[in-house]
Structure formats: structure tokens, C-alpha cells
Amino acid sequence: MASTRIVPDYLYLYGVILAEELQDSEVPSIMGIDGELIKIKIHKELAAIITPVNADSFSQQQIDLQLKDPEWLKEKAFHHHEMISVIHKHFTVLPMSFCTVFQNIDNLEVVLHEQYSDLFDKLLSLKGQQEWNVKIYSNKEKTLSHIQFHHPPVVELKEKIPSMPKGKQFIMKKKLEQLIASQVELEQAKWWQEINNELTPYVTAANYRKIWSREVTERTDDMMVNCDFLVEIEAAPRFFHKIQELRLIYEEFGCTFQLTGPWPPYHFSKTVKETL
Structure with a gap:
């Protein structure tokens, strides 16, 4: 048998x-x-x-x-x-x-x-901690528009072009387009630094994650930030309020905030070795 x-x-x-x-x-x-x-x-x-x-x-x-x-x-x-x-x-x-x-x-x-x-x-x-994820998306057209009207070197060059000879105007307009395009990432980096500085007093730790493409997000705007925050439960209401304030401030620049959570602390547990 x-x-x-x-x-x-x-x-x-x-x-x-x-x-x-x-x-x-x-x-x-x-x-x-x-x-x-x-x-x-x-x-x-x-x-x-x-x-x-x-x-x-x-x-x-x-x-x-x-x-x-x-x-x-x-x-x-x-x-x-x-x-x-x-x-x-x-x-x-x-x-x-x-x-x-x-x-x-x-x-x-x-x-x-x-x-x-x-x-x-x-x-x-x-x-006593919670994990929250903050994603910030940026509308490129609004970002370009903001740079065009508020970035000093861009504004200065725009004002000078009409008084230039016709031949030079064509060249300088191309230079202006390049200048505006080159400022997009710099401007977005500056915004995120400002936002991060505002959030820092309310968080215990931060974890920066990969930026997702439009194919992944299925959105028409670009992901600018993908960050996890560890937040004390007691500090959570103040954290939410600050996010709301920032959302209103940066909305005119073309930024959209997406806050999700609370999640288990997946991204703040990685120092532990899992040995089978």
C-alpha cells in the first residue's frame, strides 16, 4: 500500500x-x-x-x-x-x-x-504614527504661463524683443522659448522645496518615491512629487490643514495635490531584515 x-x-x-x-x-x-x-x-x-x-x-x-x-x-x-x-x-x-x-x-x-x-x-x-502619501501633479501649460509672466529673466527678455531688429527678434524669440522651457524643472524643484519646508514641522519622517509617468497615472498632467510622510496621530489635523493651505496657494501655478492614507507604515519599515 x-x-x-x-x-x-x-x-x-x-x-x-x-x-x-x-x-x-x-x-x-x-x-x-x-x-x-x-x-x-x-x-x-x-x-x-x-x-x-x-x-x-x-x-x-x-x-x-x-x-x-x-x-x-x-x-x-x-x-x-x-x-x-x-x-x-x-x-x-x-x-x-x-x-x-x-x-x-x-x-x-x-x-x-x-x-x-x-x-x-x-x-x-x-x-502613534500614521503613513500618508502626498502626490503633486503639475499642469505644464500653467507652469509655462507662470514662468512667462513672473520669472524676471523671462519677463525682461520679453520686454526687450519688440525693440530689437526684425532679424534678431526671430533668434531671441527662440532663445526665449528655450529659457522658459529650461526653467520648468527648476521652478518645480523650488516649489517642492518650499512645500516640503512648510510640511516638515508636522512630520516625523519622509520617504521620496519614484515619479510615475502619464501612462501609469492615466492623467493629462505630470507627476511632480510622490512622497510618503510619517505623521503623529496628534499632529495629523495640523498636517491636513497645512496641505489644504498649500493646495490653495499652488493651485494658481497649476499644481494639484492628492493626499491618501492613513496607510500601514510600509515605507518606514524597510530597515528590518526578513530572513526566511
């Missing part, structure tokens, strides 16, 4: 929270990524949020294959994000990357032990 190979479950790690916060709130009883209830593994002052997963389905080799399946990736990645968002509503959470899997509880305990200080210190630094 052929024997059936029994493979112990692996453990899927969503994130780590402060164990002391379990005294004030319970982890919701919800299904994990592979249909099993989520569980808690306590290690000193840390609590790992885990769920059993099938070892064959969540081996590294199988994960690598599944990542090529858009439907599987969309479903599982969405679940991972939603789970961390639920945890974040109740606890200070240090989120792990999608598909952080351990072969057994011993391996998880080793990581919690070896990285204990880093994990605990990072969680303490995130306590």
Missing part, C-alpha cells in the same frame, strides 16, 4: 506588533491567505501575526511560479494588504513583505530572537 507524504504546514507572516497592545485589543478572528485562521506567536515584547499555509503551495519554488499568474498575484497581494490594514486599525504594526514565509515555528523564533532589538525599536518608533 502506497504511503501518503505528510508535509507540515509552513507559516505565513503578515507582520509584527507590540505584545503589550494585546491587553487593550484582540486580533480579529479572520481567515488567512490559505484559508486557515490567523494566529499569534509571542516572543518577549513582540507578537508575530501568522497563519498556517500549505507547504507545497507556498514553497519558494511554487511562489515564484504563482507570481507569474496575474490573477493569483492580484488576489493574494490584495489579501495581504487588506490583512495588514485590518491589523493596523487595532495595533502598531511592522508589516512584512508579501509572501514572507517560514518553514516552521523554530525558524520564525530564531528570526524574532536574532532581530529582537531592531524589531522592538522600530515598532516603538512607529507607535
Whole structure:
């Protein structure tokens, strides 16, 4: 009679929270990524949020294959994000990357032990904080118009051109166009420096992200800024108010602000090594 190979479950790690916060709130009883209830593994002052997963389905080799399946990736990645968002509503959470899997509880305990200080210190630094993302888009036509009428060298050259000989006017108009175009990035950089300086008193940390193209944003204006901010919960109302003030100020320059959050602190948790 052929024997059936029994493979112990692996453990899927969503994130780590402060164990002391379990005294004030319970982890919701919800299904994990592979249909099993989520569980808690306590290690000193840390609590790992885990769920059993099938070892064959969540081996590294199988994960690598599944990542090529858009439907599987969309479903599982969405679940991972939603789970961390639920945890974040109740606890200070240090989120792990999608598909952080351990072969057994011993391996998880080793990581919690070896990285204990880093994990605990990072969680303490995130306590009472929220992540917010600010995207700023710029309408190029409005930016060019602003430069044309407010940038001193441009205004000066514009005023001089009509009094120049006809032949020279053609050359200087081309020079004027080049001067205006060259000022776009400089002007936008100046605006962002001013905006950033205004926001700095209200934030704990900032993380600058890649600028997305129009093909990605599906907008007609250009992304100028893509930045994550870590903000204390108590400071959040003042942060929002300042964003609103800046939105009104820079609207005349062609800038549009997009604020989203609060998010789990994905972009302020990257110093932690996730060792399988």
C-alpha cells in the first residue's frame, strides 16, 4: 500500500506588533491567505501575526511560479494588504513583505530572537504614527504661463524683443522659448522645496518615491512629487490643514495635490531584515 507524504504546514507572516497592545485589543478572528485562521506567536515584547499555509503551495519554488499568474498575484497581494490594514486599525504594526514565509515555528523564533532589538525599536518608533502619501501633479501649460509672466529673466527678455531688429527678434524669440522651457524643472524643484519646508514641522519622517509617468497615472498632467510622510496621530489635523493651505496657494501655478492614507507604515519599515 502506497504511503501518503505528510508535509507540515509552513507559516505565513503578515507582520509584527507590540505584545503589550494585546491587553487593550484582540486580533480579529479572520481567515488567512490559505484559508486557515490567523494566529499569534509571542516572543518577549513582540507578537508575530501568522497563519498556517500549505507547504507545497507556498514553497519558494511554487511562489515564484504563482507570481507569474496575474490573477493569483492580484488576489493574494490584495489579501495581504487588506490583512495588514485590518491589523493596523487595532495595533502598531511592522508589516512584512508579501509572501514572507517560514518553514516552521523554530525558524520564525530564531528570526524574532536574532532581530529582537531592531524589531522592538522600530515598532516603538512607529507607535502613534500614521503613513500618508502626498502626490503633486503639475499642469505644464500653467507652469509655462507662470514662468512667462513672473520669472524676471523671462519677463525682461520679453520686454526687450519688440525693440530689437526684425532679424534678431526671430533668434531671441527662440532663445526665449528655450529659457522658459529650461526653467520648468527648476521652478518645480523650488516649489517642492518650499512645500516640503512648510510640511516638515508636522512630520516625523519622509520617504521620496519614484515619479510615475502619464501612462501609469492615466492623467493629462505630470507627476511632480510622490512622497510618503510619517505623521503623529496628534499632529495629523495640523498636517491636513497645512496641505489644504498649500493646495490653495499652488493651485494658481497649476499644481494639484492628492493626499491618501492613513496607510500601514510600509515605507518606514524597510530597515528590518526578513530572513526566511
